[in-house]
Amino acid sequence: xxxxxxxxxxxTRSNLITVGTIILIYLACQVLIGAGMMSFLMKxxxxxxxxxxxxxxxxxxxxxxxxxLSLGHAGFMCIGAFTGAFFxxxxxxxxxxxxxxxxxxxxxxxxxxxxxxxxIGVVVLRVRGDYLAIVTLAFGEIVKNVLNALHIGIDSDxxxxxxxxxxxxxxxxxxxxxxxxxxxxxxxxxxxxxISVIFLILTYIIISNLVNSRSGRAxxxxxxxxxxxxxxxxxxxxxxxxxFTISATFAGLAGVIYAHNINxxxxxxxxxxxxxxxxxFVVLGGIGNIRGSMISAVILTLLPEYLRFLxxxxxxxxxxxxxxxxxxxWSPACIKWRKEHSIKDAAFRLAKKVFKARKEA
Amino acid sequence: MRFxxxxxxxxxxxxxxxxxALGYTMVYGIAKMLNFAHGxxxxxxxxVVFTVMSIWGQxxxxxxxxxxxxxxxxxxxxxxxxxxxxxxxxxxxxxITAIGVSYLLQNLALLIFGANIKSFTSVFNLEPIRLAEGxxxxxxxxxxxxxxxxxxxxxxxxxxxxxxxxxxMIAVSExxxxxxxxxxxxxxxxxxxxxxxxxxxxVASVLQFxxxxxISATSGAMPxxxxxxxxxxxxxxxxxxxxxxxILLGVIEILGRRYISMxxxxxxxxxxxxxxxxxxxxxILGKKYHEKV
Numbered sequence: 116x117x118x119x120x121x122x123x124x125x126x127t128r129s130n131l132i133t134v135g136t137i138i139l140i141y142l143a144c145q146v147l148i149g150a151g152m153m154s155f156l157m158k159x160x161x162x163x164x165x166x167x168x169x170x171x172x173x174x175x176x177x178x179x180x181x182x183x184l185s186l187g188h189a190g191f192m193c194i195g196a197f198t199g200a201f202f203x204x205x206x207x208x209x210x211x212x213x214x215x216x217x218x219x220x221x222x223x224x225x226x227x228x229x230x231x232x233x234x235i236g237v238v239v240l241r242v243r244g245d246y247l248a249i250v251t252l253a254f255g256e257i258v259k260n261v262l263n264a265l266h267i268g269i270d271s272d273x274x275x276x277x278x279x280x281x282x283x284x285x286x287x288x289x290x291x292x293x294x295x296x297x298x299x300x301x302x303x304x305x306x307x308x309x310i311s312v313i314f315l316i317l318t319y320i321i322i323s324n325l326v327n328s329r330s331g332r333a334x335x336x337x338x339x340x341x342x343x344x345x346x347x348x349x350x351x352x353x354x355x356x357x358x359f360t361i362s363a364t365f366a367g368l369a370g371v372i373y374a375h376n377i378n379x380x381x382x383x384x385x386x387x388x389x390x391x392x393x394x395x396f397v398v399l400g401g402i403g404n405i406r407g408s409m410i411s412a413v414i415l416t417l418l419p420e421y422l423r424f425l426x427x428x429x430x431x432x433x434x435x436x437x438x439x440x441x442x443x444x445w446s447p448a449c450i451k452w453r454k455e456h457s458i459k460d461a462a463f464r465l466a467k468k469v470f471k472a473r474k475e476a
Numbered sequence: 477m478r479f480x481x482x483x484x485x486x487x488x489x490x491x492x493x494x495x496x497a498l499g500y501t502m503v504y505g506i507a508k509m510l511n512f513a514h515g516x517x518x519x520x521x522x523x524v525v526f527t528v529m530s531i532w533g534q535x536x537x538x539x540x541x542x543x544x545x546x547x548x549x550x551x552x553x554x555x556x557x558x559x560x561x562x563x564x565x566x567x568x569x570x571x572i573t574a575i576g577v578s579y580l581l582q583n584l585a586l587l588i589f590g591a592n593i594k595s596f597t598s599v600f601n602l603e604p605i606r607l608a609e610g611x612x613x614x615x616x617x618x619x620x621x622x623x624x625x626x627x628x629x630x631x632x633x634x635x636x637x638x639x640x641x642x643x644x645m646i647a648v649s650e651x652x653x654x655x656x657x658x659x660x661x662x663x664x665x666x667x668x669x670x671x672x673x674x675x676x677x678x679v680a681s682v683l684q685f686x687x688x689x690x691i692s693a694t695s696g697a698m699p700x701x702x703x704x705x706x707x708x709x710x711x712x713x714x715x716x717x718x719x720x721x722x723i724l725l726g727v728i729e730i731l732g733r734r735y736i737s738m739x740x741x742x743x744x745x746x747x748x749x750x751x752x753x754x755x756x757x758x759x760i761l762g763k764k765y766h767e768k769v
Contacts, residue, residue, distance in 0.1 A: 253747075
């Protein structure tokens with residue numbers, strides 16, 4: 116057995132540890148829920164941990180591994196959420212089986228987000244750095260804006276679509292599916308904590324295996340030096356679009372799960388603030404560190420909730436914590452200070468002293 | 477005739493965007509950072525004017541001066557406390573810090589002034605100009621905004637080209653290390669840039685909120701993003717670019733809103749931005765990107 120464990124590659128072992136930890140936490144949560152020891156607030160947050168974790172991991176692929184700043188990740192999530200929810204709403208009477216319907220909704224959401232991932236991926240090839248940040252920001256705002264104006268309804272003649280409020284005329288008995296700023300109402304609440312955890316694990320495994328694969332190394336080579344990567348025969352176009360598309364797909368999946376967890380899906384939720392929030396998860400978790408993204412997504416979702424006792428000062432404190440954390444993490448002066456005062460070093464010095472004293476004795 | 481009045485409305489909005497975009501573009505050119513908190517400095521400026529005029533009942537001139545002073549100090553303070561320690565850190569870390577500052581300012585305003593939208597008394601008390609037998613009416617705010625934009629544009633270009641500080645700014649933006657060797661105080665130059673950018677934000681806030689006329693804690697965010705996009709549109713780091721980008725953006729937004737769709741006007745602006753960047757990846761007047769191997 117020990118021999119077998121040694122044979123497993125380092126990457127697989129670390130993946131197993133992470134997945135094992137997630138499963139353990141999941142089981143612990145289930146036990147707590149079963150024993151009735153989990154507060155209502157916490158139960159609501161569990162799902163959020165999962166889809167924010169998925170979003171953070173998928174954004175880390177673009178920001179950390181590909182090295183391109185994206186400020187429009189919420190746009191992909193929004194596309195996934197709306198197409199998935201639209202599908203579920205339309206098919207609610209056609210496909211009675213919840214499992215099949217929800218699986219198809221997930222597929223539809225992920226695929227449509229992937230299509231937009233390819234489109235943005237093509238733009239990525241042209242534009243670079245801060246300009247790309249703006250393009251992605253603009254993309255997110257376009258998605259939000261268009262969905263905010265989009266009205267789709269169904270009546271005996273079939274589907275009708277219109278841009279702008281009050282332009283859609285439905286026959287009697289017709290129902291509005293996407294109602295502009297009001298969004299989609301009454302989505303079947305199909306996503307559960309178990310499903311979300313399964314998809315979180317799936318996202319983690321796929322992306323971390325991608326990073327450690329040949330393609331992942333190619334993507335990182337492009338990040339570190341595009342010209343050098345090109346000169347050794349790495350297809351920059353292919354890998355950039357690949358990374359963007361995979362990232363978008365998982366954001367879309369997270370969107371579908373999100374949409375099936377709430378009653379009303381509004382496009383205004385997916386603005387620039389949501390994209391920034393996901394980016395903050397990635398940066399604080401460590402750029403390029405996939406496990407870190409998950410952990411920081413959980414902590415930063417919990418933090419505002421636990422700061423609730425501060426009432427109006429809550430977001431203020433959150434902002435200050437954010438600034439202080441960034442300065443503490445990244446400022447050269449702070450890094451130096453941390454090196455001088457690290458516990459690890461102090462312990463090492465102490466051990467050295469003890470060892471020396473013993474030797475002398 | 478109607479087209480003309482829409483065009484003037486667009487130029488007014490564009491002028492405000494230009495003035496805000498100048499702050500973005502100068503800071504980007506010199507400190508190479510995206511200052512996301514710039515939009516919220518506008519909001520602070522607006523609230524200072526609101527406090528001095530509507531709460532304390534002082535004169536509009538005093539209010540404008542107070543706003544400029546407060547915003548300048550605020551800009552310099554933000555730079556000193558939040559951005560300077562991160563001068564050598566990755567750009568992403570600075571970006572997140574800027575976002576943190578933006579949240580901080582928004583929530584401070586929320587705490588002090590509450591979540592309600594406040595009505596903003598216009599600083600200018602001018603009669604609208606009527607042209608073509610009253611078919612076109614240009615409000616006093618519009619005239620002042622356009623004039624202010626032109627004056628600022630000329631003033632800033634002269635300042636940067638002629639003055640010692642201005643030339644130091646150019647030097648720092650071209651090559652920070654070489655500028656240090658030439659005896660330029662980089663920290664001081666960057667602080668000056670932030671001061672100028674924030675003072676311009678105060679001016680923009682007066683112009684913008686006088687013509688809306690309402691203000692809330694988040695009303696700086698959207699003009700901030702639009703101005704940022706205007707700066708990129710024209711080529712970030714370029715001062716005439718910010719001007720052209722701002723005015724084009726304002727005109728496109730208003731024409732899109734009037735002729736195509738009220739709700740889709742923002743989407744149209746952003747779509748055009750993406751298309752422009754696809755054709756010219758560094759904006760209209762942006763410097764060409766040279767890659768060294």
